[in-house]
Amino acid sequence: MTIKNSILLFLLNLKVGIFKLQKVRFSLGILGFLAAMALIGPWITPYTYYEIHLALKNTPPCSTFWMGTDELGRDIFTRICCGARVSLFIGIVAATIDLFIGVIYGSVAAILGGKMEEFLMRVVDILSSIPYLLIVILLVATMGPGVSTVILALTLTGWIPMSRMVRGQMKQLKSLDFIHAAYALGASHAKIWSRHLLPNTWGSILTMTTLTIPTAIFSEAFLSFLGLGCQAPVASWGSMINDALSALLYFPWRLFFPSLCITVTMFCFNLLGEGIREYFDHQPSIDLMKRTPLYEVKEKQLFSNKNL
C-alpha cells in the first residue's frame, strides 16, 4: 500500500466523535480519576498499605485517616489506592487478553469456515464445559495464589464468549453483499478482515470488552473473598471487602469504601460500554419508525402546549 493511501485511510477512519458522547465523557472522567488515584494516591498520605498501627485500629473516618483504619490499624484510603492498582490491573489485563484471543480465534473460525470452523468451535464447546471453579482451584493448587494466577484463571476460559460472538457476527457479515463485492474486487481474506469484517464488529467487541472488565474485577474480588486471590499484605478491593465482612456490624465504613469503589468502577465501565455501543450503532436512519422513540418526548411537549 502506498504511503499516500495509508495516510488517507488513517484520516478517514479517525473516530473522534465518540468523545462527544456525554456517557463516554462522564465514565472516562471518573475512571481516569480512579486510575490517577491508584497511581498517586499512596504518595498523598503519609502511610503505606502495610503499615500497622495497632493502637489506632478500627478508627472511623477522620481528618488523619480519611476513610478510617482496618482491624490492624492500616489506613484504608491508602489500601484502597493500592487495591485499585491490583483490581484495575487484573480487570484490564484479563479483558485485553480475552479480547485478543477471542477476536483472533473467532475471526479465524469465521473466515476459514467449513470443517476447520466446526473443529474450532467444538474445541470452544469442550473448554467451556469445564467448570470454572475447578480450573481456579487446580491453578491455585499448582501455582499458588496470587495476581498472575487470578489473571490466568480468568483468561483461560474468559475469551470463549468473545470468540463465539465474533464468529457469529462475522459469519453474518460474510453473507452480505458488500463482502461479496470486496471479493469480486480481488480483495484477500486479510484485507476483507481488516477493512470490512473488523470495523463492522468493532462496536460489539469494544462493548463486550468494557463489560468484561468489571466482570473480571468482580471475579477477582470473589476469588480474593474465597482466599484464592492476592495474599496479604497486598490489598485488592475484593480482599478488603472480605476482611471488612467479619466486623460489618461494628465498623461498617470498612466495607463501605471498597464496595463503593467497585460499584462506581462497574457502573462507569457499563456506561462506557453503553456509550460505545451507541456510538457504533448510531446510524441516522431515514426510517420513520426507528426514529420514533427519540422524538416522542419533544412531541408530547409540543402537543400539550398546543392544547393550552
Added chain:
Amino acid sequence: MKKILEVEEVDLVICRDNQRVNLLQEMNFSLFEGERLGIVGDSGSGKTLLMKMILQLLPKSVKVTRGKVLYRNKNLLQLSAKEMRKIRGREIGMIFQNPLSFLNPTMKIGIQIGESYRAASPYAGTKEVKTRVLHLLNLVGIDDPELRFYQYPHLLSGGMRQRVLIALALISDPSLVIADEPTTALDTTIQAQIFDIFYQLHKSIILISHDLSLVASFCDRLLIMHEGQIVEEGSPKQLLTKANHPHTQKLIYLLSSLQEKQAVGRVAKLTEHPIISASNFKKHFSTSRGILKAVDGVSLEIPRGMTLGLVGESGSGKSTLGQGLLHLCSPTSGSIYFNGIDLSSLSSKELKRWRKKAQIIFQDPHASLNHRMKILEIIMEPLLIHNIAVNFSKITKILELVGLNQEHLHQYPYELSGGQKQRVAIARALILNPHFIVCDEPVASLDLSSQLQITQLLKTLQRESQISYLFISHDLRMIRHIADFIAVLYLGKIVESGPTQIVCDNPLHPYTQALISAIPQLTLSRKTLQTSRFKKEILTPTHLSRKTTLFSCISKKNPVRQHSPPNDKERHPEHYVALPNQEAR
C-alpha cells in the same frame, strides 16, 4: 352507490427536533362499495403512511392534526383502541408487502388463519373453523388445501405465502381490503396470478403500488401521490389519455419509454470473439435433501460492448450463474473463458489481476455498501486493494460519470437515497475500468423512475467505453429495454435464447411466452393471460422430483400451442429453443 370509506381533509404531521414536518397534506378521497381504488406513488410519497392512518397503526410520534376518516359513517380517528381492534381484520382486511415476515414461522398455516377467524367469531367450533379455512385456501388458489393446512410457512414458496396472507385478510369476510404493494416481492408470473385472485374477490379494494401499469388495468379509479399529496385523481382512462399534473405525465412517459421496442434493424449479432463465454457451466450444491442443481449445464457467450439479458424467476439459478461467471464460486463442472483464457487455469495472483477487468453490481445497494465507510472510502477501495495510488481527479471523473456530486464523498451510504446508493455501487465497479460487469438485478429494489435512470446510465457507459454486461433480472420488461441478447433461464437451464427483438416478438418456448404475457401493460383493458398461464406454482429447484418438466405445470384446460421442435424456417439462426426432451431432468 354507497360510500364505504371517506377520508376528509386529513393532515399528518411528525415532530422532529422541535420542528413539525408535514407528511401528508389534505388527503381527500372516498371509496364506493365494490370499487377498486389504486394509489400510485414513488417510495417516500406517503402511500403506506396513508394506509396505516386509515387502520390507525401509525407510530405514536405521527399525529393527525385535522380531518376525518369515515368508515361507514364512523370516524375511525375517534374510536378507542378496543373498538378499532374490532374494525381491523373484521371490517377492513389488510395485506402487507412482505409475505415472508408476516407469518409466524412456528405456527401451522391452518391454525394461523383459523386463529384470526376465532378472534372474530369466538363461538365457532373446531370443525366450522376448519371448513372455513379450507374454503378460503381453495378460494385463493392453493392446491391441496388439506395438506397445506397442516404445513408450516417455510414449506411454502413466496407466492403461496402471499396467497395465505390474502386468505388471512379475507377470513372474517371484511368489506374492505387494503393491499400494500402485495406483489412487489414476487415474480411476474405469480404477480399475474395474485391479481387474478383480487379480480375475483368482488370487494372494495384499495391497492397501493409504485407501478402505474400494474394498477391501471386493474382499478376503477386511481390516485396519484407525490410528496405527501394527492396530485391527481381519476379513472385510468382519464389519467392515461390526458394527465394534468406533471408528475403523472412523467410517470406515464417513463412507462411508455419502457414499453417502446428497440428500433427494428438493430438485431444484434454475435461476433467472432466473445469477451466472456461459459461452456456447459454447472454448479451443484449438496443439501440435506439431495443435490441442488442450481445451474445445470449452461453455455453462453457475451460479445464485446453488448448486453446479455438473463431472465428467470427466483430460484432459477441466475444469481449463481452470474457469480460463477466472475469465479466467485467455483463451478462443479464446465469452464469460463475470458477473452479466450480459461479462468480455472489462472493462479490466485493472476486471478486477482484479472478481477480488475470484471466487476459485479448487486441488487440491494443498501446491503452491498459497507455502512461504516464514507462514500469516498467505498469508491477508492478497489484502488486500495490493487495498490493503485488514489488519484482525486479520477474519483471526481467517476463521480461525474455516474451523476453524483463532490458533496456526496463525505457522506455515509445511509444518508443517500436508493438510486444514489446504486450509483455509488456502479462507481465502485467502474473505477478499475472493467471490460465486463455482471449486473445482478441492479434495479429491482428501486423506484420505477430511478430504475430507468440507472438503466439509462448503464447504457450510456456502455456506449462510451464498450463495456459488456450480463444483466440479470426477473423483469422481462426491463431486460427487453436494455439487452441486446436475451437468455431465459428456467431451473438452471437456458430454455430459450437469441437476439432480444426476435425472442420477444416470437417467443417459442411456453415459459418465455408466459413471462411475456405476464408483463404489466400500460393499457386500459385487462389482458386475458389465459393462453399460456401457469395454473400452478412454477417449480423451483428445491422441488427435486426428477420427472417434472415445465409441461406438467401448465393448465390442462388451456393447452398451450403444442411445443414441437420449432420449425427452422420460422426461426432466426441465432434463436435457440430447448426441446422438450432436453428439459427432462
